[in-house]
Amino acid sequence: MGIIQLKSLTKKFNSLAAVDGISFSVEEGEIFGFLGPNGAGKTTTISMLSTILKPTSGTALINGFDMIKDKADVRKSIGIVFQDPSLDEELTAYENLTFHGVMYDLKKDMRERRIAELLNLVGLEKRKNDFVRVFSGGMKRRLEIARGLMHHPKILFLDEPTLGLDPQTRANIWDYIKKLNENEKITIMLTTHYMEEADKLCDKIAIIDDGRIMALDSPQNLKSIVGGDVVSIKSPDTKKISNAFAKEKWVNKIKIHDGAIDVSVNKAEEMLPKLLKITNEIKSEIISISVHKPTLEDVFLHFTGKTIREEEASAKDAMRLNRRLWGR
Amino acid sequence: MRKVYIIWLREIKKYIRSKSRVIGTLGMPLLFLFVLGFGLKSRISVNNGDYLDFIFPGIIAMSVLFTSMFSGISVIWDKQFGFMKEMLVAPISRTKIMVGKTLGGATTAVFQGFLIFMLSLLMGIRIHSFSGFIVALAFMALIGISFTALGISFGSRMEDMQAFPLVMNFVIMPLFFLSGALFPLEGVPKILRMIALINPLTYGVDALRFGLVGISQIPLWIDFIVLAGFCVLTISVGTYLFNKTSV
Ligand SMILES: Nc1ncnc2c1ncn2[C@@H]1O[C@H](COP(=O)(O)OP(=O)(O)O)[C@@H](O)[C@H]1O
Ligand SMILES: [Mg+2]
16 A cells, blocks of 8 residues: 555645655655655655645645644654754753653653664764764764654655765665664655665665656666666677677667677676677677666666756755754 | 643753853843943932832843843744754644743743842842742743743744844844833833833833832733733734744
8 A cells, every 4th residue: 555655745836846746655664765856856745744844735645644634643653854954952962862752752761761772773872961063964864863763653754864974974874774674664765866875775766856756666677667788899890790799689779889889788797698709709809898787877867868966966955064064 | 741841941951051141141131230220329319219229120121031032032043953843843733832932931031030130139239028029020930921922923934043133123122221121101201101101021120120129100910911911912923923934
């Protein structure tokens, strides 16, 4: 049935449709990725799903509850890590978690146990009584993840969980997310504009652009839609090789350019020996061979006609980033 | 109730931890007390009483006013630093968040007023009676709640702290100076008296003066009705605007 079901969810800001009637569902236990460039409507969608932004039209069922009619039940079912920092820096890590626990009706002994457990999970047990203001960006992010999990939510929303973090911290956070999904059996919906993040983490990916869903499938399937792998062979004999390859059924497409020949095949690593055997038989010289596997970048380009440029963060995001890095 | 309590507790903790805020908001009232109270002590007497005695309840009211307005407006910080989202996404109504924050702001404001009161005692001021002090305390609470709620109303409508100087110059300062805290209501130009009489803080100041010094220009029950009415009004408006605020 889907633990999250969006039904023509729409949000208009004046005339701009930031989220334009999207419908899909997320299965229980999945890590679901919401991939799109800045301004695509990811945060707006998450804000609506977490009940802090009212949709213009449409609705969603979350853990079986209607996000408009059963707000309180939806709120108890979800945990969320917002794109922008949302900790109280003047409080300690422990106080931030306690505040959250009380807000979600956790009794004192239960709360204490959960705080210990989660600080341990995110590796902050030694920093329990430090003020959040002295934490690094990565530590704050981990604390926010711990906080989002305090009340045992069925679903965890992560809005750009690694935005502005260095590669090592990012990899750490990915580990935590994987671990959570496995150990706590929690459904995770994350948004990102990092291809690698979506590819490494997610069981399913929805590509969103200009408020509309352009594609939705597993990363593998999405990549195979774009076409198989491409083997690029550099050789003085491109004509001859091309003619020989053209006779083979398992070759999808051949393209010659600048002294190289691009052969589209499925499962390039298994086809390489066959290709080499043929070139040997016709005694063609080969200068170099390279294999290119389609990336989500290609998928994205295919479905939206644009590339996602990570460095092209909008001015707003750059500001947010600074705020996170410098603790303001 | 526990949820309202933890929101209240957060306000208290933040207040105690920001020593600069405690000291910063003490400075101005102390300066007034010192310069006006002692400076003009020998020159001016009001209703045959000492000018210092006349103004110190007003200075306490000032300190409650400043502290409560400021803590109300600080919802802007919550919005800017993102903590507001943490509260809004929790299973608690916005009205309860508003109540917790209002009580928190009012508590710190009353405490701040109490500090001025203690310092006044150190300066040699004597109060009228203990029961009067209790009346004064109750009115400090009413002033604190009203103006925290008013501060939250402003804060809910404002995007960032840039508009704060406007509020300071066009709301907080006039409220104080035109409240009868520094001058008696009799024997001043009619227009000044009129303005003072539509200013709710005037009734708070009058009640404090009644409680602490035993002088009063308006019957206590009128002070109470006006201020209680104002309190209900600001809480209603604050709740309404806070419910509409977006992050
Ligand atoms: N409060 C708002 N008022 C007006 N426009 C908004 C508001 N929030 C977002 N938008 C616009 O909606 C679009 C989607 O924004 P957002 O959901 O933040 O994108 P993403 O999270 O994918 O980067 C953007 O064009 C953005 O400028
Ligand atoms: Mg976003």
